[in-house]
Amino acid sequence: MAATGDYALWAWLAPGLSFLLLSLVVPLRRSGRPAAWLSIVFSAGALVGAILAWRATVPDMARRILWEWIPVEDGVLTSVGVLADADSTLMLILVALVSFLVQLYSLGYLADEPPASLGRYYAYQSLFAFSMMGLVLAPNFVQLFICWELVGLCSYLLIGYWYQRPEAARAAVKAFWVTKAGDVGFLIGIVMLWSRTGTFDFSDLFAMAQGGSDALTGIALVMFFIYLGAAGKSAQFPFHIWLPDAMEGPTPVSALIHAATMVTAGVYLLFRTSFLFEQAPEVLHAVGWIGAFTALFAATLACVQADIKRVLAYSTVSQLGYMMAAIGAGFASAGFLHLLTHGVFKALLFLAAGAVIHAVASNDIFAMGGLARRMPQTFVVFLIGTLSLAGIPFFAGFFSKEEILGATWAGGLTLPFAMLVLAAFLTAFYMFRVVFIAFFGSPAAVATGAPAHGAHGRDAGHAHDAPPIMTVVLWVLALLAVTIGIGFARSHPESEFVVPGFITPLAIGVAVGGIALATVVYPLRWISPDWLARRLAALNEAAHERFWLDDLFALAYRSGILGLSRIVGWFDRYIVDGILNVLSAWTLTAGDRLRRVQSGQVQDYIYGIALGVLLVMVLLRWPR
């Protein structure tokens, strides 16, 4: 039992070591494939370490390994180390697993990249794995925040991996800015919490919460600020705008960072600190409402997207909303369960979509079509992921989604519960819309979208399954998507709340209903999609325009931030600089005047001396 912390520590440090090697040994990084294999071997080691750590955990017991980090006069301000318990090691396995599989998959997906770029990619991947594991294992807010920023940095670097493309560069900056807006709140929250309690440590805070410490009463504002950070990272409304644009990065990156791990960091944070959020029920309430609204909102947006990755991105936003709703309802473990299952099946969906994009060289689902026959393996795994996401029984997503619906009902959030049910219906609809358009029907004649890698001669007509290294990864994930749900259902029997009997039939009903609607609209064409779009014209247009939120942010940026910076610029130019300019002008003038005293003529100096002596004499004899 003793070794769980050590295993977790080794799992954490392995990718860090690989990042150091890749970043310092330049020839190795530039060599491309050897660098990739190095990173893959280390992440496999991390996976083994994570599994060992999880197996060695003891229920209700956390292992801590801490090093003192920032010494202050009386003791230590904060430490650095690992906090390994059943939850964090489970999350560690998810991170290590998806990270390992994605790195393996990338070897096939990015096979056409130049070696130097590939090495850079793997260096970032290693850094990401290291930071994400540090975040998961963080024993206090400081380490968590630092790793939080590091994963944000990796996200920025990997979205902008193809930095020559202006859209990718812009998306990277946008993601960085929007998440940073939330992170400012997070930092403020951490410092406020520290000034109240005097500690950053989770264990100390937990003890305080258990003991009903006075320092933790009325911390609603503090928790709201901390929630802002989580909302930015986990793409909650209205911070969700960065996630769809983040799809400009390579597809494996989207699978790893923007579906399975980094975006769930916000949910993980709330899960990890749920004992603090319970001290502020009103904030939890807001979390639940915003989460449910985000789930529904993003689901409507996903219904009109033509880009397969954007559909999945909005779906991720929607599912993150589900997790947040469960946490808001007060049942954080339900949200965490969905986090784990979602991590697996969404990674599967993204990687399968990556295989499709790799084959078709386009993101546009209308440029695909008929892929089921040409890419049978990809089709099967994509279907497994879709069924899991839609919440069909015995697939992973079903159990966790049902759990979340039950949690929101039991938590008394009735209207959010209704929103989530509607979102579940839409989820099934938009996922099967993609399946029917992309995998059935006839292949589109010409691929219209811009080629993803400039590969010629690839289109839906000649598409074929991805190379084995990619399909193996897909099958592993598909297998997991089928089995982990059942596994969790068997090992997780104790429920914190009573699920009413109608939840399960309702969940299955809306999922099947959504699939049925998609079937009626797309392959059968009993209802034409255009007719549907006309009936919901206002909603359709709003969804196409992303509910004008991006425009709103741009406007706020232009008029608010730029206006403010103009004022600040004026102040700086005319007040701050002005004072200094006046001072320097005075000095110059005074110097110029004084210079003339030095005429260089002896007699002038003698005048001065004589007058001075006279003055001294007068002063000496002056009657007092």
Add this chain to the structure above:
Amino acid sequence: MTLQAYLTLAAMLFCIGLFGVMTRRNTIGILLGIELMLNAVNINLVAFARFRGDVAGMVFTVFTICITVAEVALGLALVILIYRIRRTAVADHLDLLRG
């Protein structure tokens, strides 16, 4: 003759010398003014030596006269050199050190 008479004479002589130094434009005139001021000091020294019965003042005067001779020799040499180089001995034109 009182001490005051000697001191008044010395003060007047000093002022005349100072006036000369300050107003003359010619370098030689300035040197003459300096000479007058030094002699005013000499009168002071001698007068005090005499009225206090102390020989030290007279010794000092002898020193002063010696140094004055040297100073005048040096000063006139400088004036001649400056005149050779700059073709002028007017102090107003010698303002190369102007700030």
